[in-house]
Amino acid sequence: MSSHTHTRTRTRTRAGTIALNSIVVIGALAMVFPFVWTLSTSLTHGAGLSATPSLIPSHPSLDGYRELFTRTPFARVVLNSIGLAVAITVAQLVTSTLAAYGFSRFEFRGKKAIFATYLATMMVPFQVLLVPLFVLMRDLKLLDTYLGVLLPSIASAFGVFLLRQAMNTIPRELDEAATLDGAGHFRIFSRIIVPNMLPALATLSVFAFMSSWNSFLWPLIILRSDDHKTLPLALASLQGQFTTQWDVIMAGSIVSIIPMLTLYIFAQKYIIQGVAGSGLK
Amino acid sequence: MSTRPVTSRLNLGSAPRRNVRTPTRASRHRRHTLIALTFLAPSALPLLVFSLIPMVRAMWTSLHKWNLIGPMRWVGFDNYVQLVKDPDTRAAFGHTVYYIVGYFPLVFVGGLALALALNRAMRGRNFVRGLYFLPVVTSWIAVALVWRWLLNPSVGIVNKVLEAVGIDGPGWWTDPSWAMPSIIFASAWKDLGFVMVILLAGLQTIPVDVQEAATIDGAGAWRRLWSVTLPLLTPSIFFVVIISLINGFQVFDQVYALTGGGPAGSSEVVVQRIYDLTFRYGQAGTASALSWLLVVVVLAVTLIQMRGEKKWVTYV
Numbered sequence: 001m002s003s004h005t006h007t008r009t010r011t012r013t014r015a016g017t018i019a020l021n022s023i024v025v026i027g028a029l030a031m032v033f034p035f036v037w038t039l040s041t042s043l044t045h046g047a048g049l050s051a052t053p054s055l056i057p058s059h060p061s062l063d064g065y066r067e068l069f070t071r072t073p074f075a076r077v078v079l080n081s082i083g084l085a086v087a088i089t090v091a092q093l094v095t096s097t098l099a100a101y102g103f104s105r106f107e108f109r110g111k112k113a114i115f116a117t118y119l120a121t122m123m124v125p126f127q128v129l130l131v132p133l134f135v136l137m138r139d140l141k142l143l144d145t146y147l148g149v150l151l152p153s154i155a156s157a158f159g160v161f162l163l164r165q166a167m168n169t170i171p172r173e174l175d176e177a178a179t180l181d182g183a184g185h186f187r188i189f190s191r192i193i194v195p196n197m198l199p200a201l202a203t204l205s206v207f208a209f210m211s212s213w214n215s216f217l218w219p220l221i222i223l224r225s226d227d228h229k230t231l232p233l234a235l236a237s238l239q240g241q242f243t244t245q246w247d248v249i250m251a252g253s254i255v256s257i258i259p260m261l262t263l264y265i266f267a268q269k270y271i272i273q274g275v276a277g278s279g280l281k
Numbered sequence: 282m283s284t285r286p287v288t289s290r291l292n293l294g295s296a297p298r299r300n301v302r303t304p305t306r307a308s309r310h311r312r313h314t315l316i317a318l319t320f321l322a323p324s325a326l327p328l329l330v331f332s333l334i335p336m337v338r339a340m341w342t343s344l345h346k347w348n349l350i351g352p353m354r355w356v357g358f359d360n361y362v363q364l365v366k367d368p369d370t371r372a373a374f375g376h377t378v379y380y381i382v383g384y385f386p387l388v389f390v391g392g393l394a395l396a397l398a399l400n401r402a403m404r405g406r407n408f409v410r411g412l413y414f415l416p417v418v419t420s421w422i423a424v425a426l427v428w429r430w431l432l433n434p435s436v437g438i439v440n441k442v443l444e445a446v447g448i449d450g451p452g453w454w455t456d457p458s459w460a461m462p463s464i465i466f467a468s469a470w471k472d473l474g475f476v477m478v479i480l481l482a483g484l485q486t487i488p489v490d491v492q493e494a495a496t497i498d499g500a501g502a503w504r505r506l507w508s509v510t511l512p513l514l515t516p517s518i519f520f521v522v523i524i525s526l527i528n529g530f531q532v533f534d535q536v537y538a539l540t541g542g543g544p545a546g547s548s549e550v551v552v553q554r555i556y557d558l559t560f561r562y563g564q565a566g567t568a569s570a571l572s573w574l575l576v577v578v579v580l581a582v583t584l585i586q587m588r589g590e591k592k593w594v595t596y597v
Contacts, residue, residue: 017401024398028412031470034427035415037438043429095324102320106313112322121332124577125531127555131342131565132335134578135349152331155324155462170301185316214420216534221560231423236538239426248431253423264418271418275475278480 009201011137034255042250064247068255072241081231084146085212088153092208093201096159098137101189103160104167105175122157126217134221139160148222153212159204162274166200198281203274206267212261231256333493343569349559353566360570370571372546374578379461380468381529387469387575387595392476397479397506400484410481414474421471425538428467429454457546457547468535473541476521483512483517515594523586530579551575 037055044053045061083128103115133152142148173195175188183191193199216232223229229237235252242248264271318325343360345353364370399410416424431439432453441449454465487510495509511518533552536542542549542557549557551571558568 002533020398021403024395024403024409027395028409030344031473032412034416034431037431038427081480095327098320099324102317106317108310108317111317114325117333118324118328123327124332124336125527125572125576126531127531127552128339128569128571128576129332130555131349131559131569133331134559134564136331136335149326155326155327155331157332159323160324174568175475185584209596212416214326214418214422216420216537217420217556231418232534235420235422235426239429246433249426250430253389253426257419260418261415264411264415267391268407268414272414272478275417275478 017241027158038253038257041246042254044247045243047247047250050255061247064245064251065220065255067242067248068238068244068251072234072238074252077229077231077234078259080146080228080260081213081256084149084230085209087146087150088212089205089208091150091154092156093205095155096163096204097189097194097201099155099160100163100167101193102187103164105172118160119155130217130221133218137222143222144224144228145222146228149219152218153208156204156208159208162204163197163200166197170196190228199270199273202267202270206263206270207274209263210260210271339354339569339572339595343573345566346564348564349565350561350563356566360567361574364567364571364574369546369549370551370554373442373549373551374597375529376461377550380465380532382527383462383465384468384472384529385522385525388472388476389518391469391473392521393438393480393518395473395477396415396480396484400481408544410474410477410572413477416471417474419476421534422538424471427539428463428470429539432463454540455544457544460544460548464535464539467539468532471535472525475524478515479521479524480517483514483520487513490527508543512595516596519586519590523583526582526586530575530582 040055040057041047041053042064043060043062045059045063047053047064079133099118103111129152137143137148137151140148142151170193174192178188178192214232215230216236219230219233220236223233226234226237235256238249238252342353344355344357346356346360347353395413399406399413403409421592431437434440434450434452434455437450437453439453443450451459453459491509491513492505500508532550533556536548536550536553537556540548542553552575553574555568555571555575558564558571
């Protein structure tokens with residue numbers, strides 16, 4: 001290959017790289033556009049009544065937000081969502097780490113079968129549980145209560161699986177050394193196991209929080225009164241209340257997106273790792 | 282209470298001290314199991330009560346006529362037979378398959394292209410990846426509202442832009458023939474980043490020296506993609522196929538929020554039908570039967586995929 005053609009191919013691949021990068025960046029902007037559009041609509045008073053609002057509102061107004069928080073119990077709804085998401089996350093962290101320790105550090109009869117049963121519960125789609133769980137919650141008088149939303153999510157087979165995998169990578173020699181030093185299970189658990197699997201715990205936290213924050217079908221069935229609703233439910237009913245007041249509806253969307261967005265910015269590494277990790281069998 | 286402590290105390294005089302403090306193998310084993318089960322209990326009990334028992338109850342309910350309030354009436358497999366004949370249920374399965382067939386190619390080709398493009402060295406790569414992943418973490422309801430607004434037939438931005446170039450935009454979610462395509466489009470937008478991340482993770486497991494060896498052997502970029510990268514990526518692709526199919530059959534949130542199954546039932550999917558049967562028509566038995574039918578279909582499709590796995594998935 002002469003040096004002449006060599007340079008030519010290099011310029012060609014360079015041009016190709018630039019073109020490809022531009023496409024990727026333009027695509028990313030297109031991806032984010034709906035969010036930007038949502039934000040600008042939420043700041044346009046009377047959006048949707050007459051004309052299409054402009055991307056940069058000429059007279060930005062917070063009326064949409066004001067109306068949202070005065071005419072609906074939206075502040076309460078945000079607190080409901082945060083409270084439930086935090087409670088579910090904490091519950092899953094506790095129950096899953098304990099179970100993972102049981103599976104990872106003990107040998108006992110029936111262990112394989114029990115673990116397989118855990119995994120089996122992961123395969124059952126939630127729709128199957130819809131009717132029986134609803135009836136159970138009705139019998140327990142837990143309809144329209146936070147506890148009714150919370151209970152089915154306090155344990156997560158996925159969480160147990162994730163943490164067990166992480167725990168298996170912590171060398172047992174560490175526990176054995178601690179046992180010789182006279183440490184009990186609690187000491188081993190809190191001093192050796194937990195500090196060594198913080199990334200996995202972070203991943204599970206993010207997932208638990210995210211799925212609670214975004215969950216829709218189950219809260220839809222359990223929660224009735226307006227001030228018990230979670231964000232997705234309140235959002236879904238905004239449309240009925242504010243049919244064409246798109247600034248109010250989009251304000252609601254923005255309010256629901258911001259907490260998750262903040263969490264995402266801080267935990268991006270764990271979110272993407274977690275998703276990718278679950279994709280690697 | 283066990284008598285073991287007493288016996289061991291009785292032995293105290295004759296046996297060496299060490300034996301007292303070391304319990305027999307069997308009792309140590311039992312104690313061991315007990316401790317292990319204590320660790321499992323906080324998750325095992327909820328899973329039993331809120332997952333396993335309801336599963337069995339759903340099976341039982343599906344063999345009855347039941348309106349959620351009155352007594353249950355045994356009907357055997359009638360609910361299943363009825364469902365298979367019911368035109369609305371068939372339509373719901375049809376819409377669900379329509380959704381999967383439209384959604385999967387979009388999200389797969391898009392996700393693969395993105396994964397390949399963002400696996401190269403590029404400035405700000407992580408930030409760009411993050412932007413593509415953003416819709417994945419957002420709730421479907423918020424996203425659906427946003428899309429309802431973007432695709433608003435009269436004042437939505439999409440139709441305005443189309444109008445500007447001389448195209449008369451359709452009533453995206455008010456026109457029966459456009460409702461499902463709108464749902465598909467919005468879903469592909471939301472899930473693109475998810476597919477991208479899984480394929481990226483797969484790409485990163487492909488050893489660099491394999492690619493280099495292919496380059497030295499004179500393989501061009503396309504040849505490397507076709508003969509090296511894609512075959513080695515098949516395990517991740519397989520995972521994407523399985524997950525997309527399972528999630529596709531269970532599609533609900535976006536349909537509920539974007540179209541509510543309408544207009545004129547043109548986008549009613551299976552899960553929506555389960556929901557309607559239970560809470561609108563009070564047919565809990567039929568709804569449970571439909572949910573099991575859905576499980577069977579998903580399981581069958583997954584098993585077929587797994588059977589085909591050996592033919593095209595390469596594990597190194």
